Amino acid sequence: MLEKLLKKEIKLSVVGLGYVGLPIALEFARKMSVIGFDIKEERVDLMRKNIDPSDELESSAFDGCDITFTSKPEDLKQANFHVVAVPTPINQHNLPDLKPLLGATKTVGKALKKGDYVVFESTVYPGCTEDDCVPILEAESGLKFNEDFKVGYSPERINPGDKEHTLTKILKIVSGSDTESAEVIEAVYASIIKAGIHKASSIKVAEAAKIIENTQRDVNIALMNELSLIFDRMNINTFEVLEAAGTKWNFLKFFPGLVGGHCIGVDPYYLTYKANELGYHSKIITGGRTINDSMGGYVAKTIVKKMISNGNKINGAKVLVMGATFKENVSDIRNSKVADVVNELKSFSVHVDVIDPHASSDELMHEYGYGLIDEIKEKYNGIIVAVNHTEYVKLDEAYFKSIMVDEGVFVDIKGIYRGKINNLTYWSL
Template sequence: MYQQLINKEAKLSVVGLGYVGLPIALEFARKMKVIGFDIKPSRVELMKKGIDPSNELETADFDGCDIEFTSNPSDLREATFHVVAVPTPINKHNLPDLNPLLSASRTVGKALKKGDFVVFESTVYPGCTEEDCVPILEEESGLKFNKDFKVGYSPERINPGDKEHTLTKILKIVSGSDDEALEVISDVYGSIIKAGIHKASSIKVAEAAKIIENTQRDVNIALMNELSLIFNRLNINTYEVLEAAGTKWNFLRFFPGLVGGHCIGVDPYYLTYKANELGYHSKIITGGRVINDAMGPYVAKQVVKKLISKGHKINGSKVLIMGATFKENVSDIRNSKVADVYNELRSFSVDVDVADPHASSEELMEEYGYGLVDEIKESYHAVILAVNHDEYMKLDESYFKSIAIDDALFVDVKGVFKEKIKELDYWSL
């Protein structure tokens, strides 16, 4: 299989061309023939023109790639090695939404032939690949698992906006449904990953490894957020405390903040869901999620309290939120906790403007019911720096003063302007 792919006698497909799938597809396409499949024709048309709909890659990244972009599922029949990289979100009840993954499994299942391989990259709970996806592959293809086709799991480690830790520079975990599958999958990924391959002992181990990477970060950030809640009552700055504590060689450097996106804010719910199914109810992981999910409303309420203490009438007070994406220097708004800040402020009848140099106003309106202002106005009672885009990091206090009233509140969620704001009333987590 590996030699056939390298010799371009066989084709590899990537199903799902988002911020994870597209970089993988293009990297493989520098070594072999690739079919890039996405269910949205509009996205496919953009990629045919060398445009990344996720705004992560440049047009030059498409150069030299032997890839055919398509939204036609029948084209997948030409491939013998399939990589599935679709989203695995949660629903409004914080339960796993496997619909995209199961739908992709049905699509791939219809295209499966004897001897094919299927590798899943989507983040799931341990056991999902073999218990949920494989039966669909068997049903749709009429083939027998591990006899007619083989499966693997290789968790994605793409970090949106990170230009240093890119796909080929990150150690890749691979796993397979048997020894042969493990070796083939390891060889195929080894052809593009420069950092090396780690062979997990089973698919479940690889699934679990992925999910605890983000769960660990979530729990540690939750601790920082809880410390911030405590230190705020003590009237001391959390970042100053962390700076002092960080002088100890083994102190772990995590910071408080709004935990959104489609990794840290989502993955732990997959693990707690599986734990609940097995009769174990997580305490630390669930507790961390409760704390982190409450930080958006908490920031908004602190703004309201401080405006009241200044004697401002809350109904009609003007607040500017700078940043709407889930993290800095990306255009992705999925699961952005800035929306929680906005909604909480609006519940107090505060007049809220939102600005962001990277986000789409149309996407925000569709997802959250609000858009971006065409231009930043003046006389804001409070300015909230919610996302540390590079464009904002170049600003100084004189700019913030120019758009605010004399005794305005400046809220620096991540504490990046701690030493730079001297005249405005300053607050951070």
């Protein structure tokens, strides 16, 4: 399989060209002939012009790549090795939403031929690939699993906004539906991954490994958030406590904050969903999720209390929220917990303005019902630095004072201005 791919006798496809799929497609396309498929024609048009719709890759990343971008499912029939990298979000009830994954699986199934491989990269609960996806592939193709086609799972580990830990520099987990497929999939990925390959013993093990990576982070951040709730009542700055405790060699360095995005804030729900199906009701994981999901409302309530304490009239008060994406220096707004802060403030009849140098106002309006202001034209009763974009880190106290009323309150969620704000009412987690 690998030799034929490298000789371009056969093609590889990548289904789903978001922040995960596009880097994979381009990396393979430096050595192989690749079909890049996405259901959104407007995104495909941008990529044909060497533009990454996710705003993660420079146009130079497309140079020297043998890739055809398409939104036509029939084009996938040209490929013999398929990589599926579509989103796996949760719905409004915090339950797995497999519609994008199962839809992509149907599309690939229709294109499947005898001898083909399908590798899934989307984050799922253990068992999903074999229990949910494989039957669809069989039904759509009319082929027999492990006899006519083979399947693997290789979880994505791409970190949006991270220019150091890029695709080829991150150890890749691979797995296959049998010994032969595991070896073939390992060889294909090893051709582009410089950091090395870890071959899991089964697809379920690989699925489970991915989902606990982010569950572990979620639980640890939840502990930091709970400590912040406790220390705030003691009038102790949590970041100062963590700085002191961090001097011990084996203290794990996690920090409080808003936990959103499409990984840490989502993946644990896939694991708890599967656990519930099996009759086990998680306590630690569910408890961590409850704490982290509540932090946006907590931040909003805290600034309201402090504005009242400073003599501000809340009905009609003006608050500026700086940052709308789910993390710093990215344009991605999916599952951004900043929306929880904004919505909670509005429930108090507070007027909220939002700015962000990376986010799209139209996308925010579509997703959350509010957009961005073009420029700051007034003074605010409160300012919340919600996301640590590089553009904000450079700002000083004089700037914030110039756009705030005298009795205003400054909230620094991640504590980046600790020790730098001396003449304003200051609060952080």
